[in-house]
Amino acid sequence: MDEVKKSGTVALVGRSNVGKSTLLNAALALPLAIVSRKPQTTRDRLLGVVRHRDTEIGILDTPGFHRARTKLGKEMNRHARRAAKEADVVCFVVSLPPKPKAPLSPHPGDLALLRQIQENEETPVILVINKVDLLRQKDLLLPFIAGYTEGRTFAAVVPISAQRDDGVTRVLDEVARLLPEGDARFDEDTLTDRPLRYFAAEYVREPILKATSQEVPHAVAITVERFSQRANGIVDIEATIHVERNGQKRIIIGEKGSGLKKVGSAARERIEALLERQVNLQLFVRVTAGWRERPASLADFGLALGTEELAVAPLEGIDLDALEEPENEDA
Ligand SMILES: Nc1nc2c(ncn2[C@@H]2O[C@H](COP(=O)(O)OP(=O)(O)O)[C@@H](O)[C@H]2O)c(=O)[nH]1
Numbered sequence: 001m002d003e004v005k006k007s008g009t010v011a012l013v014g015r016s017n018v019g020k021s022t023l024l025n026a027a028l029a030l031p032l033a034i035v036s037r038k039p040q041t042t043r044d045r046l047l048g049v050v051r052h053r054d055t056e057i058g059i060l061d062t063p064g065f066h067r068a069r070t071k072l073g074k075e076m077n078r079h080a081r082r083a084a085k086e087a088d089v090v091c092f093v094v095s096l097p098p099k100p101k102a103p104l105s106p107h108p109g110d111l112a113l114l115r116q117i118q119e120n121e122e123t124p125v126i127l128v129i130n131k132v133d134l135l136r137q138k139d140l141l142l143p144f145i146a147g148y149t150e151g152r153t154f155a156a157v158v159p160i161s162a163q164r165d166d167g168v169t170r171v172l173d174e175v176a177r178l179l180p181e182g183d184a185r186f187d188e189d190t191l192t193d194r195p196l197r198y199f200a201a202e203y204v205r206e207p208i209l210k211a212t213s214q215e216v217p218h219a220v221a222i223t224v225e226r227f228s229q230r231a232n233g234i235v236d237i238e239a240t241i242h243v244e245r246n247g248q249k250r251i252i253i254g255e256k257g258s259g260l261k262k263v264g265s266a267a268r269e270r271i272e273a274l275l276e277r278q279v280n281l282q283l284f285v286r287v288t289a290g291w292r293e294r295p296a297s298l299a300d301f302g303l304a305l306g307t308e309e310l311a312v313a314p315l316e317g318i319d320l321d322a323l324e325e326p327e328n329e330d331a
């Protein structure tokens, strides 16, 4: 491995569902972050560390900017704003629409967000155009890109397909080019700043996002009560699935517990792959009414950023309706 000569962080920011977490996973060559077609899958920021040639890149995956209806949603937007402020480089990720057809124009929510990010920060911004695999008529791409770049300055523009790992190396090349000289900040085998139990919780949430719809995915939070390893290496995990209402609890448990069983086995497989250990996973479902509005619950569930105010108000002066996003139909 090359000696590290440069180091720094890049924040992946953008609307929900454009493929930020998929891009992080492609860069890590590991499905660390959870991905789904539901908006607001990512709830806080997640750091993944890659060594790219002579550069150590800390990649900050963030929640998608969206019109927040709950305290949870507001915290999520703040996580993203803060990551964009702190990072050395911002990758502003946009994507082609699920069924691209001419004429393609930029999403108005993207333009509103760009205005705010570029006005308030001196940080260089790389425009990443994701999901180019959806485009059969490749000649539509250039005018689409021009819709973003006209009258704006980007440090680079990189069309990619995060899902097919196409163009991801170029994103890392461009990020590395913009990072300052410096020593490695992490051990060579450090992958993330999050503890394993964080991923255990996320990997329980992921199959629930996939199996449920409408309000249920948003009303779910996971806490891990036990995470311990036996002498023979087996890892025992006990986790609670918090929902807001009894009806949601019934949906998750399913007929004779079949729903919960499916969630448990999908989550267990995912956790075992990360830990490379056999896992014994026990799940409980509990109604914690109104948790998304209760600061104490958000703190308990590890979703609060804290009380410190951002120097820049999140999403000030943005047409929030432009950020409305239906569930993604692709993938
Ligand atoms: N067709 C296509 N779909 C993608 C691509 N990248 C991500 N997706 C899908 O878009 C959805 C949202 O992805 P995710 O990474 O969770 O988006 P995020 O909300 O920005 O983090 C998922 O269903 C992904 O599988 C891509 O390059 N091409």
Ligand SMILES: [Mg+2]
Binding pocket: 020, 021, 022, 034, 035, 041, 042, 061, 062, 063, 064
């Ligand atoms: Mg995400």
